[in-house]
Amino acid sequence: MGRTRRKRSKKKPRCFTTCDHNEELINLNSWLATQGLCRNDKLVLASFNDTGRGVMTKRKIYPGEELLNMPLNLTINVITVLVDKTFNQIFCENKMDCLQKYEQSLSFQSLLAFYLVYHKVQESQSLWYLYLKSLPKEYTVPYFLPKDVQNCLDAKMQSVISKQSDVIDSSYNIFKNILNNNFSKNDILSKLKESYSRNLYEWAYFTVNTRCVYMDLTKVVDMNNYQHSLLNLINDNTKIALCPYLDMINHSPKARNETKLILNSCSDNINLDNLDKDLFSDIRFSIYTNNTFEPFTQVFICYGDSYNVKLLTEYGFILPNNELDYIPFDFDVVELYLKMKELKLSQDQITFIQNHGLNKDLYVDQKGLSFNFYALLMVVKFYYKQNSDVSRIIYSSMNGVTEDSNFNDLVTPLVKEKIVDIRKSVDQLETFGNNNVILNNCVELMCHYISILENFIKC
Numbered sequence: 001m002g003r004t005r006r007k008r009s010k011k012k013p014r015c016f017t018t019c020d021h022n023e024e025l026i027n028l029n030s031w032l033a034t035q036g037l038c039r040n041d042k043l044v045l046a047s048f049n050d051t052g053r054g055v056m057t058k059r060k061i062y063p064g065e066e067l068l069n070m071p072l073n074l075t076i077n078v079i080t081v082l083v084d085k086t087f088n089q090i091f092c093e094n095k096m097d098c099l100q101k102y103e104q105s106l107s108f109q110s111l112l113a114f115y116l117v118y119h120k121v122q123e124s125q126s127l128w129y130l131y132l133k134s135l136p137k138e139y140t141v142p143y144f145l146p147k148d149v150q151n152c153l154d155a156k157m158q159s160v161i162s163k164q165s166d167v168i169d170s171s172y173n174i175f176k177n178i179l180n181n182n183f184s185k186n187d188i189l190s191k192l193k194e195s196y197s198r199n200l201y202e203w204a205y206f207t208v209n210t211r212c213v214y215m216d217l218t219k220v221v222d223m224n225n226y227q228h229s230l231l232n233l234i235n236d237n238t239k240i241a242l243c244p245y246l247d248m249i250n251h252s253p254k255a256r257n258e259t260k261l262i263l264n265s266c267s268d269n270i271n272l273d274n275l276d277k278d279l280f281s282d283i284r285f286s287i288y289t290n291n292t293f294e295p296f297t298q299v300f301i302c303y304g305d306s307y308n309v310k311l312l313t314e315y316g317f318i319l320p321n322n323e324l325d326y327i328p329f330d331f332d333v334v335e336l337y338l339k340m341k342e343l344k345l346s347q348d349q350i351t352f353i354q355n356h357g358l359n360k361d362l363y364v365d366q367k368g369l370s371f372n373f374y375a376l377l378m379v380v381k382f383y384y385k386q387n388s389d390v391s392r393i394i395y396s397s398m399n400g401v402t403e404d405s406n407f408n409d410l411v412t413p414l415v416k417e418k419i420v421d422i423r424k425s426v427d428q429l430e431t432f433g434n435n436n437v438i439l440n441n442c443v444e445l446m447c448h449y450i451s452i453l454e455n456f457i458k459c
């Protein structure tokens with residue numbers, strides 16, 4: 001083997017392909033450049049074997065480097081929605097007094113989702129056409145699994161999906177009713193009324209869910225007198241925004257980054273009645289990294305410290321062996337188990353447990369029993385022990401001083417039962433096949449739970 005060949009064969013195989021020939025992304029990049037996006041010229045879009053589409057650096061990136069900055073008007077934020085006159089007509093040219101009827105009935109995320117639908121139906125007439133075209137066509141969150149599959153999922157996942165469904169159902173219907181009562185003759189709004197559908201709204205909802213970043217514009221706009229604006233519909237805060245290109249960056253829990261608004265002097269606390277898009281034309285939104293990224297590796301940001309159920313249900317992916325994963329146990333189940341072991345809790349013990357919040361956050365993770373689970377078992381063991389003050393023992397154990405207290409054996413049968421339950425669910429899930437990404441992620445996560453619990457028993 002010649003020297004060059006030997007050298008070449010030592011190189012690590014590439015785990016990405018560049019997106020140089022992807023027409024949608026080429027068009028997106030050109031459009032973003034004309035709209036004033038300034039990105040670090042080391043960055044390119046690429047598709048990675050493990051995470052899918054993301055951002056790669058061609059040269060080394062150092063802590064403190066800016067990844068990109070963009071005009072505020074190139075992001076979809078609360079101001080974008082408030083200054084869009086045609087969008088506001090939906091609510092104002094209406095047979096109902098929408099702002100009163102649906103006062104505080106919608107999350108800001110729902111309003112942004114509806115705003116995306118409003119643009120999506122405009123197709124090439126929309127300002128955001130090239131951006132919308134570059135977005136994923138579907139999302140890998142378990143919300144999109146068929147109902148019979150969802151029914152086999154872990155209880156916590158089912159509970160998140162059920163809350164998502166409630167919010168989506170309710171907001172979808174509110175917007176539908178508002179559209180039905182709109183009397184505007186505007187062509188865009190006629191098209192919106194015709195094309196508005198549940199599928200489109202769900203797509204938009206999860207576009208916002210999976211791609212929004214935190215953006216606080218309360219210094220820029222005075223949102224106090226909101227009663228006559230769309231903000232009257234909102235029941236939470238408005239501190240999220242969609243940022244093209246920035247939203248191509250994937251998540252790593254190790255990433256450290258910061259964002260900032262670069263303001264000009266006249267864009268301070270503008271009154272809601274005086275909003276105008278042009279007032280914000282000089283404001284820029286910038287993101288910096290505090291990490292080092294080697295050449296030809298993926299650049300990451302951190303979406304927040306998240307355990308896999310959150311990553312899976314909100315973003316549609318999991319991190320293998322995520323250290324933040326935990327398996328919860330309901331207090332009722334623990335109480336029943338103790339009763340069967342002839343360790344029935346007295347009313348006094350239950351009151352003590354409730355007063356100290358020890359009926360919540362009962363779980364097992366890679367480190368073992370959660371503090372509350374441990375403390376609950378201390379109440380079981382020491383509450384009636386002569387000359388012992390259970391509060392003191394719990395307090396001491398918080399500071400590392402422990403009594404005779406290896407409780408793992410005490411709950412081992414309960415943990416074994418949980419393993420059997422999860423295995424049963426995994427077996428059921430596997431009957432649905434293995435060529436669905438969402439399903440595979442759910443199964444992988446549940447198998448991770450089993451391995452955490454098995455390790456716990458071994459300890």
Ligand SMILES: C[S@@+](CC[C@H](N)C(=O)[O-])C[C@H]1O[C@@H](n2cnc3c(N)ncnc32)[C@H](O)[C@@H]1O
Pocket residue numbers: 050051052053054135136140210211212246247248249250251252314315316317318
């Ligand atoms: C803000 S977008 C990032 C860009 C996205 N990959 C794309 O193709 O448009 C967030 C989505 O990217 C994917 N993602 C982000 N971080 C990931 C990771 N570490 N592993 C796998 N998928 C990830 C998930 O689908 C998530 O919903």
